[in-house]
Amino acid sequence: MNEISQKIFLYNTLTRRKEEFIPNHPPHVGMYVCGPTVYGDAHLGHARPAVTFDVIYRYLKYCGYKVRYVRNITDVGHLENDADEGEDKIQRKARLEQLEPMEIVQRYTNSYHRNMDQLNVLRPDIEPRATGHIIEQLELVKKILKNGFAYESEGSVYFDVENYNRKYPYGILSGRRLDELQAFSRELEGISEKRSPYDFALWKKAQPTHIMRWPSPWSDGFPGWHLECSAMGARYLGETFDIHGGGMDLIFPHHEAEIAQSVAANGKQPVRYWLHNNMVTINGQKMGKSLGNFITLDEIFSGNHPKLEKAYSPMNIRFFILQAHYRSTLDFSNEALQAAEKGYKRLMEAWNTLQTLTPTDESTYDANHLRNACFEAMNDDFNTPVVIAHLFEAVKTINNAKAGTEKLDATQLQILKDTFSTFLFNILGLVDEKAGDNSRLTEELIRLLIDIRLEARARKDWATSDRIRDQLKELGIQLKDGKDGTEWSYL
């Protein structure tokens, strides 16, 4: 069994402090992240938590932890709002597209997976669906009812926030107090099944037209939104597990409700470390479904959206996300994306250059310093932008080594290679997008053309020389005339 190699500090939303990460049962780590509700294409806002927690998952594993990573798929349609009226989101989409709700769920689960694969996001170890855990959810409702923290009303079951708050503080995650919440309730609906506006549904009685429904002791209906994560988290990770992640917009009410449900059922806190990624913004405003200002990942990858000047590749997006710390907002713009694209390419070119370096007898560089600095950054609440900054520093060294102004002996070269591949590929999860299609045949054909061009140039036959250069460029291949001959790369 591996030793745990790093001391990691992470910011816990629950305590609002950075804390040392000490799992409940090392080396095992249980991590749960809120996945998507599958009723639409994934957008940039979905990419952020996926990439963020992917890196955390990768890093914890790298450090020697045995991680069980659970990320759910919400496939029960939940109501558009918490009022008693309203169609659920999946059913609405199903009606619009004339499909079975489960067809909607499957379609968008598939496209979500496809997008995440493109972003090189590792699949979680368990990806449970809410509809596959109705029994667990029913059991949880019963438990909460039995403990006196819920009540039945018109076939629905609601969590009794006020009663809960008498015994346990409600609002510990979001820093709210119930009386403050109640002082400014937006809710104005006259008649409600709920005793208090801040009570939330554990089980909802289905309207006659509601398609997704299951039998229960109280009614034919469906589970409340917050319930699935409590039920599935406990099912696969235990009543108290280590890390729960998600977007900051889920802190209230979703995660707050999760805590209340779990505490009401089991009498203990479900999660030790709550981690939340910040939002992707566009023109300084949150990108979100309700605002309608989102850009889907397919649109970004294809460039097919009026706000996009061009297409941006999956690695471009991944790098863009990682260049900001996960708890900062990340503002979308064409300019920022194009800057990230160039930076990403520079990094990858340096990696390729690194492979071509030959060791010198002595060394003017200490690669261990880089290595340690990168670990230090990751250990400090997964500070990927700082890791990237360190790698860029190393890019200079690599280029200087190529130019001969910096010397790397065999040992330093090896450490540098290891560090680069570890952080760039294993931990940050980037891939060299251009490397894959680099077949031997292509390689040699281009080499041949370069040689012919070289001969033409020797004859000062510029027409032939430029023709080869220009036509290759049209094929997406760029020739780079340098001091030591001509190199090439994909555009």
Add this chain to the structure above:
RNA sequence: GGUCUCGUGGCCGAGUGGCUAGGCACAGGUCUGCAAAACCUCGUACAGCGGUUCGAAUCCGCUCGAGACCUCCA
């Protein structure tokens, strides 16, 4: 109205008391038949005002501005 973030050089974006991250753009240079690409070099910025301190982007107060959550949302 409540709770809470944030405001860093042209843009993005790190940084919690002294050691001026990094990327992109700009500029200069190297290379080159021309070009492109690449590479090298280069910027003391921290919303405003006041305070604490030997010293503040970093701590405190106020002002201005932006945003998040309080309804579904990653």
